[in-house]
Amino acid sequence: MGWLFILSLIVALALVYKPLGDYMHRVYAGTKHNGVERVTYRLLGVRPDTEQRWGAYARSLLAFSIISIFFVYALQRVQDELWLSLGFAPVPDHIAWNTAVSFVTNTNWQAYSGENTMGHLTQMAALAVQNFVSAAVGMAVAIALVRGFARRGSDTIGNFWVDLVRGTLRILLPIAFVGALVLVAGGVVQNFVGPHEITTLTGNVQNVTGGPVASQEVIKELGTNGGGFYNTNSAHPYENPTAWTNWFEIFLILLIPVTLTRTFGRMVGQLRQGYAILAVMGVIAVASIVLTNVFELAGNATVPQAVGAAMEGKDVRFGVANSATFAAATTLTSTGAVNSFHDSYTPFGGMMTLFNMMLGEVAPGGVGAGLYGMLVLAVITVFVAGLMVGRTPEYLGKKIGAREIKLASLYFLVTPVLVLIGTAVAMGNEAGLAAMLNSGPHGFSEILYAFTSASNNNGSAFGGVTVNTPWYDVALGMCMVLGRFLPIIFVLALAGSLAKQTPVPESAGTLPTHRPQFVGLVVGVTIVLVALTFLPALALGPIAEGLF
């Protein structure tokens, strides 16, 4: 069953790859604006036909994101005064900050319990809106970088507001609308009902909350956000009722990150370059999914061996294989939605979810973020490999000189530095250690996971750490902000310097970047660089736990 599940996903993605990829290309390359867009631009006071240099593009993006953070924060703080609050109090300041940052950065780390903290209005107007626009921001950055490769001798890399509005209105909204209906058909709830008191079979009293779940669930996956309406996320039957909605949610997670490679190929005028990037993502993703499945099904740990299967923390609706696949998909992208408890995974299975995020979430990664992350890795690979063919390295005709490699290196540095310093500070600090609920290597893995998830804007949690303390809310919030916007600034600067160049024509002396040789090389460089960076930390966590 597990294999069929994975195979059918691949087939479904293959079917939509071409039409959706080409459609997104038309969306971003088009010059016409529709009525709704024109009104939006007028309200925003932007001139949609003016292009921006990378600096202006970055300033617009940062301004938009900062305003978004303030808005989400404020709404949480005054939710009790507004409609549909369900009687919930204002969210405490440190949690409100953490949540605001978390949703604006497309992380969706949740330091709160969804259905017990947020009113319907906060869920819809603050959180769900950010699920759309933070995803559109990621896509905009990716498209801007691709423009950098595609353009010759250009000072500008597009217009942020146009990219943002089009990504939201023409790509995310229509797919989300259809997807929500499919989810509703599958049994996901969509209403404005408050908490219901229910007496369970065992006689306990339980509070069950309804709400606009389907509309939020669909964008949670489609925008690789991951912030669940409910605390238990996609393990909650109202969010993810059946095995086939589970399949559909994974499909939504992978949909845009995968098909963006086609858009990339179209924009640079060489489809095969898009296929090569897709192949790199595919090789890493399939290897990771298979390994996670293998580790979970083998159940190499004390408890699973005693009870016969690694079923702890997994829902019987999904079983081991489908849970493992979901776990791999959610960490390979920047989604962070979960349908099982990653903390309960076998040491090596849990390590795979960690390692997926440490790769920088590039296979296929978050919407947009995956593509630009992978392109930066391709640039680094081209630099080392390109020297070995005896030429100044070039990728898609653009030379990778000092400025380009500086920006690519800075991009690559950000998340490892945040993860390692964050974890180290937590391990050497009272406030950090006090939140630990477990000891031994597993306890350490939980902290490492929290900082890895926040810095890479994933948002999933291992659990086992009391993270809704002021210290963790601030520390992880900083990781989320820096882990999101520093790389974006470097990527946009890279786009700017690439766009200026006149491409070098291809010849037999050019390193071909569409062949299996290059695909293998990018996979190798990515895995080796990440492994070398994190091996000491992994050795003290999951590896020490797994090699007992």
Add this chain to the structure above:
Amino acid sequence: MAAFDPQQMIKSLPDAFKKLNPATLWRNPVMLIVEIGAVFTTVLAVLEPNFFSWAIVVWLWLTVLFANLAEAVAEGRGKAQAATLRATKRDTTAVKVSGEVVSATELKQGDEVVVVAGEIIPGDGDVIEGIASVDESAITGESAPVIRESGGDRSAVTGGTKVLSDRIVVRITQKPGESFIDRMIALVEGANRQKTPNEIALNILLAALTIIFLVATVTMQPMAIWAKGANPGIPDSLALTGDGVSGIVLVSLLVCLIPTTIGALLSAIGIAGMDRLVQRNVLAMSGRAVEAAGDVSTLLLDKTGTITLGNRQAAEFLPVAGVGEQELAEAAQLSSLADETPEGRSIVVFAKERYGLRERDVHDAEWVPFTAQTRMSGVNVGGREVRKGAATAVMKWVRDNGGHPTEQVGAIVDAISGSGGTPLVVAQKDQVLGVVHLKDTVKPGMRERFDEMRRMGIRTVMITGDNPLTAKAIADEAGVDDFLAEATPEDKLALIKREQEGGRLVAMTGDGTNDAPALAQSDVGVAMNTGTSAAKEAGNMVDLDSNPTKLIEIVEIGKQLLITRGALTTFSIANDIAKYFAIIPAMFAAVYPGLDALNVMRLDSPQSAILSAVVFNAIVIVALIPLALRGVKYRPSSASKLLSRNLLVYGLGGIVAPFIGIKLIDLLISGIV
């Protein structure tokens, strides 16, 4: 070229020690970190002395020293050459035209000096009066004297060379202290060596990797302290105590992980690359130019002298109907006996080789020399009047003598022109005898070179003043990709600009003053040493042998330079995998015994594992010095094939080699530590 001499290592040792000065080392951030680590561990070893600590300290210092040694050895070779050059730069005096005698160092631009046979030319300049034979062996190493004369493209003279005959007046063109020899000395010494663009970029990547490993190592400390604290029953080990990983081990890990191999050899590779050019008698004015040579995608090659032997030579005698080949050959030979032009000589030689006609002495002959007006030459002897020359001129002469050349002559002439040759019509009085086919001969082996270029992705363009028809024929025969016929200096410049607008890098050679703008515009402009000083100023390389074919070698050297850097970078990073497998279990297996499974090399003890990794890391630098200086073997082939080969050798090799090396060192030292 003597690739590598162990003697040089010993000779360079003092310089290697001098380079330990942090003020010199800061240019190399990777090695600076190693030095800081070495100082730090030395302090630790002094405070808490034991054999292991001191062994690590010694090998860390050796690591820095080996890196300095690599650079010192590379520089040493240039220094030897500079010393030879300096020896030729003796104090000379100069006699100005006014008769005033001054020291050569006081000469200014525009001064005019007189140099007579036996004197040293006091500075770089142009001959403005006279002609002389000059011995330039001091800079070219070539002992045969060359002719320098006023006007034309052979007017440039170099300071320090010796006039062998006659008297010339030279107008000085150099600024004081900036003579060609001065620049040459500075270049081979690497005195003001600038980092090249690729080197800067690579340094940035290495710095980034260093930062990552620095962070990975430093942040490990609180994690290690916590892990130790969480397992209270376990006794302290040399590597790990309640205070965390010992400073010695932490520094060892850091030094092993940061890319020391490439960091140590990077500048040596660059210096050696310049040096390889000097060995081939090419002076690059900047390292940037050498690097650009590797990127060149279009080569502009002058037809004459580069692709062809330079002189048109007789290749065929084509008689008209009714005339025998032998008869035509005899007439052609007769008309050329006194003709000293290369074409004329070739007719005599061809007649002898093919038709067995010996040279003979002709008495009472009246030689008719070639003039631009008549455009033919010949001889009047014993009543015979024989002429050879341009088709139109000779045919007019025949008609003037009352003859009627047949249409066949025109047909033969057109056929020869069409094939790229030059027709030379031979006639006697009122009868055309036939046509000599003069052909530009392509140098042997050129087609293979151009095929090679094509495989490397380089387009070759032949530049010629010939008409398009002739140009095409030669281009086809030589196998170049394209040609520019009837080329003027402006055409050449326009072609270069056009190629560059398309993103291509262009290399060319030139020697004339009219080549200067194109040389300046091209990315790699190689001026011939025989050329004018304007050409030498405009180009960014000078070929002392004045051999235009060398452009191809220059491109290969540029590529080899980049490949060597890339290969050693890959090797350096790939090495880290094995080092982790040595050091991580050595640090943590005491706390988490399961981690001993990572000790795949089965190293003897934690101490010997760590020391082996550090020793391997240092030794590999010395072991690779010869490779860095010689450069990675370069075989012209497509980028894909090159990459596969280098990945196999330096990527896979870089992963495997340290596993073997560290294990061997461990076997050697396990008894001692």
